[in-house]
Amino acid sequence: MGFDSKFAKNIICIGAGYVGGPTMAAIAAKCPQYKVTVVDINAARIAAWNSDHLPIYEPGLLDVVKQARGRNLFFSTDVAKAIKEAEIIFVSVNTPTKTFGEGAGKAADLQYWEKTARDIVKASEFDKIIVEKSTLPVRTAKAMERILNANDKGIHFEVVSNPEFLAEGTAMADLEKPDRVLIGSQLTEAGLKACESIVEIYANWVPRDRILTTNVWSAELSKLVANAFLAQRISSINSISALCERTEANVYEVARAIGKDSRIGSRFLNASIGFGGSCFKKDILNLVYIAESYGLHEVARYWESVVLMNEYQKRRFVQTMIRVMFNTIAGKRIALFGFAFKADTGDTRESPAIDVTKQLAEERAIVVITDPQAMENARKDLESCISQVEFASDPYAAARGAHAITVMTEWAEYKSLDYRRIYEEMEKPAFIFDGRNILDHEALHKIGFNVFPLGTAAWKHF
Ligand code: NAD
Ligand code: UGA
Secondary structure, eight states: OOSOTTSSEEEEEEOOSTTHHHHHHHHHHHOTTEEEEEEOSOHHHHHHHTSSSOSSOOTTHHHHHHHHBTTTEEEESOHHHHHHHOSEEEEOOOOOBOOSSTTTTTSBOOHHHHHHHHHHHHHOOSOEEEEEOSOOOTTHHHHHHHHHHOOSSOOOEEEEEOOOOOOTTSHHHHHHSOSOEEEEEOSSHHHHHHHHHHHHHHTTTSOGGGEEEEEHHHHHHHHHHHHHHHHHHHHHHHHHHHHHHHHTOOHHHHHHHHHTSTTTOSTTOOOOSOOOSSSHHHHHHHHHHHHHHTTOHHHHHHHHHHHHHHHHHHHHHHHHHHHHTTTOOTTOEEEEEOOSSSTTOOOOTTOHHHHHHHHHHHTTOEEEEEOSSOHHHHHHHTGGGGGGEEEOSSHHHHHTTOSEEEEOSOOGGGGGSOHHHHHHTSOSSOEEEETTOOSOHHHHHHHTOEEEOSSSOOBOOO
16 A cells, blocks of 8 residues: 555654664664655754764664665655655654643653644545554553544554663664564454554564564553663662661672572662663653552552652762762862763763752852763753853863762773873862762772762772
């Protein structure tokens, strides 16, 4: 039924962001027989996708894009034309936390999703499969189906859920070898047929036993639950990091000891300044809101505590800084090593560095930000306290004249800096707060630093 008969399937994706761009580039690279078009209303983003300066930093992405762009991968702002010609429409628009009205602060804001559904109805001329790629509250497919199928053109839209599990920084490897691909559909004949059509796409490179098919509600809910479980592990180990600091236990040793239990597993147990990223907090709060809306208040409180522990960890980190720096940081220079919410990305959404900088600025410190990829985003995030903030792309320059360094992002390059040189150029006593536990604390202490890791005893000279 596709317009371009040269291709076996005509696939489009609405939303050319951190998910839409990489996932569609991966599909196009793996499946040259399909035409894949990614559309967005943001013209600057689309122009960047069509250039060598992609709008997001993701290791390996440019190579994959270059492999398929212009062959069977296209980026465009003509949303209506793309919808008209597509047989399969992935929707990967943003679904942030609602900031207004009913459910503000917790529920998902579905305005972009609904707008997309209406755009699809308007431009369509034949039946289509609509794939929920965005993370959505359980039972959204029902609402979408209602909007889509309330058309007077006699067109049938089948909605399936195919949530995305990639992590930023490792997106291309995650897409190449996913732990699983999840596809949920209605269990009707049309639903199962649509599901099979999506299975067929992934089966081009993903082993069949890794492609899970479920009912549509399980797929929607599993995405929220996966993020909630991952974030819960971080909050759990972070809560223990506070206890370790009081008891002379060492959080690495505890993590290693418990992680050896195959029922617990060793991954995702790194104590940190707190989890960031666009999704963990928003998806848990969404889960909390859904539980509340079904009257499951105990369930809601249980998951909410994961977010509360994360806020506590950030606050606790800054409180330690102030306490050990003689209860005042007013006028002191503090160099922030890293601003992205994790290494290997320029993304700063919900980065703990934002809250930490704002708290430090409130204490009237001068915060000097350095990051290999996130400086542009950092500038936008810090508009409200910009008079207290400086930027230095070179970490040595950032640390020069500073009273303290705080490691906010686990960029590999921060491990191999010449800390002797850095120490010599800093104010004394010089402090390092390692919010990621990536540095050699003993070696830094020998140089002369007072070192405050997370979840282990401090290395002090006083
Ligand atoms: P993003 O903000 O980077 O991208 C969304 C894009 O959608 C934007 O470029 C925006 O301009 C576009 N858009 C919004 N409304 C539109 C419309 N009506 N027509 C055309 N384009 C429109 O968001 P993202 O990080 O890619 O996340 C997208 C979804 O995927 C979210 O639901 C998120 O929860 C989920 N998710 C994200 C990640 C991640 O690592 N970022 C991972 C898994 C799932
Ligand atoms: C996360 C999930 O890992 C993905 O599966 C999911 O698709 C995605 O959210 C999403 O839905 O958006 P992402 O946020 O990109 O991916 O990155 P993660 O590697 O999960 O890290 C999230 C945060 O947790 C980062 O701030 C990271 O530094 C922190 N973290 C992670 C820790 O503090 N400790 C750990 O042990 C692991």
